[in-house]
Amino acid sequence: MSKIEIKNLDLYYDDLQALKNVNMSIAANRITAFIGPSGCGKSTLIKTLNRMNDLIPGCHITGSVTLDGEDIYGKDLDVNLLRKRVGMVFQKPNPFPMTIYDNIAYGPRTHGVHRKAMLDEIVEKSLQDAAIWGELKDRLLKSALGLSGGQQQRLCIARALAVQPEVLLMDEPTSALDPISTAKIEELALQLKEHYTLVMVTHNMQQALRVSDTTAFFLLGEVVEYSDTEKLFSMPVDKRTEDYITGRFG
Amino acid sequence: MMKNRFDEQVEVLNTQMIEMGSLIETTIESACDALQTADLQKAREIIEGDALVDRKEREIESLCLRMLLTRQPVAHDLRVVSSALKMITDMERIGDHAADISEIVTMMNFSAAMQPEHFGAMSRAAIEMVHRAIDAYVRRDVDLARDVIASDDTVDDLFCDVKQELIELLSADASRGGEALDLLMIAKYFERIGDHATNIAEWVEYSVTGLYKGDVLQ
Numbered sequence: 001m002s003k004i005e006i007k008n009l010d011l012y013y014d015d016l017q018a019l020k021n022v023n024m025s026i027a028a029n030r031i032t033a034f035i036g037p038s039g040c041g042k043s044t045l046i047k048t049l050n051r052m053n054d055l056i057p058g059c060h061i062t063g064s065v066t067l068d069g070e071d072i073y074g075k076d077l078d079v080n081l082l083r084k085r086v087g088m089v090f091q092k093p094n095p096f097p098m099t100i101y102d103n104i105a106y107g108p109r110t111h112g113v114h115r116k117a118m119l120d121e122i123v124e125k126s127l128q129d130a131a132i133w134g135e136l137k138d139r140l141l142k143s144a145l146g147l148s149g150g151q152q153q154r155l156c157i158a159r160a161l162a163v164q165p166e167v168l169l170m171d172e173p174t175s176a177l178d179p180i181s182t183a184k185i186e187e188l189a190l191q192l193k194e195h196y197t198l199v200m201v202t203h204n205m206q207q208a209l210r211v212s213d214t215t216a217f218f219l220l221g222e223v224v225e226y227s228d229t230e231k232l233f234s235m236p237v238d239k240r241t242e243d244y245i246t247g248r249f250g
Numbered sequence: 251m252m253k254n255r256f257d258e259q260v261e262v263l264n265t266q267m268i269e270m271g272s273l274i275e276t277t278i279e280s281a282c283d284a285l286q287t288a289d290l291q292k293a294r295e296i297i298e299g300d301a302l303v304d305r306k307e308r309e310i311e312s313l314c315l316r317m318l319l320t321r322q323p324v325a326h327d328l329r330v331v332s333s334a335l336k337m338i339t340d341m342e343r344i345g346d347h348a349a350d351i352s353e354i355v356t357m358m359n360f361s362a363a364m365q366p367e368h369f370g371a372m373s374r375a376a377i378e379m380v381h382r383a384i385d386a387y388v389r390r391d392v393d394l395a396r397d398v399i400a401s402d403d404t405v406d407d408l409f410c411d412v413k414q415e416l417i418e419l420l421s422a423d424a425s426r427g428g429e430a431l432d433l434l435m436i437a438k439y440f441e442r443i444g445d446h447a448t449n450i451a452e453w454v455e456y457s458v459t460g461l462y463k464g465d466v467l468q
Contacts, residue, residue, distance in 0.1 A: 235325065246324060248254060
């Protein structure tokens with residue numbers, strides 16, 4: 001079943017066209033990977049899925065993006081609610097300079113949850129879902145800034161999960177992490193797809209192969225090829241895809 | 251297109267595959283020669299030379315494993331390495347069969363009258379299959395590979411003819427049963443060589459097209 005539908009999407013930063021006629025159907029409860037060289041538009045596209053691009057002056061789009069059939073660029077849409085439904089994790093872990101507990105409770109509080117028992121429950125469940133409860137349960141009131149990079153990234157995933165999103169966007173979530181932390185995040189992503197729809201930008205081909213169900217290859221703002229991950233990596237249809245994934249791009 | 255370190259390794263791999271291919275072609279032709287001319291010295295040299303084929307297999311195997319380990323190839327690159335790994339097993343077996351035939355030659359009591367009529371045709375057809383399978387690999391020629399696969403039936407049919415002739419020879423002169431059995435075993439080795447050439451051709455087709463026996467391998 002399709003969770004997100006992107007149709008005839010063009011995106012411009014002032015006069016510069018960053019996305020060209022993107023058409024894509026993103027399946028629910030699957031991991032979709034975006035790959036491609038730097039500047040190809042994959043991060044731009046992931047940011048259109050929760051309207052992070054609204055924050056960039058001069059950015060405008062044509063075409064449509066729907067979430068469960070609802071136009072996310074529609075006039076009546078509440079962007080805060082959209083970002084609650086479509087959470088995001090960035091390349092560099094960005095915990096707030098506050099306690100671990102407050103990092104997780106921040107989103108729910110913003111959305112009106114103030115009862116301590118309820119917040120306690122959300123904090124525990126979110127940290128458990130992010131596979132980091134065991135490591136942090138005894139230091140919830142310590143600063144999140146004291147955690148390792150890998151722990152900080154899983155904390156950020158827990159923080160995104162705390163507002164019960166439906167979609168989780170991950171923009172190169174492991175590029176700043178060591179191999180052990182990377183393996184933990186990948187394992188976590190595979191567990192999360194049971195309940196969430198995941199979209200992941202990655203520069204790591206092997207990571208796309210290991211975790212994603214479908215992969216889109218981007219080049220110069222266009223989707224060159226979008227198919228089942230194993231198919232794309234074993235028998236790509238487009239020569240440009242083959243050249244990129246085999247490292248002959250140049 | 252940018253040429254990378256992996257392409258250089260593929261070139262080395264190709265050269266080694268061609269070397270191993272030509273080594274087994276020579277070996278199998280020599281074994282056939284030794285059989286036809288009752289050249290025991292040549293037969294013994296082939297048995298000793300089998301170690302060379304084995305060594306070549308190890309060399310290619312370690313190159314392929316190194317390429318997998320260090321480059322983690324995908325798409326066509328992965329097919330080139332994985333099919334080479336599969337092909338060398340069949341090439342090594344062909345080398346073994348040449349040595350097996352030679353071993354029988356060293357112990358045989360030759361009789362010109364005993365050679366079944368279709369024996370020569372069968373051994374030539376099997377050797378031709380090996381030759382064309384290696385050629386298909388070198389040229390990345392899918393049509394030629396499919397041709398090799400199709401010609402396996404010819405070798406199989408000739409094996410049945412040889413078997414039938416041996417049965418007839420045996421019923422005419424039961425005292426030459428030992429010779430007949432030796433020849434039957436040699437015929438079987440040639441038939442197996444045809445099967446290994448077929449396997450090589452199937453991996454050539456996979457390497458080029460991504461299809462193995464008509465299916466996508468995943």
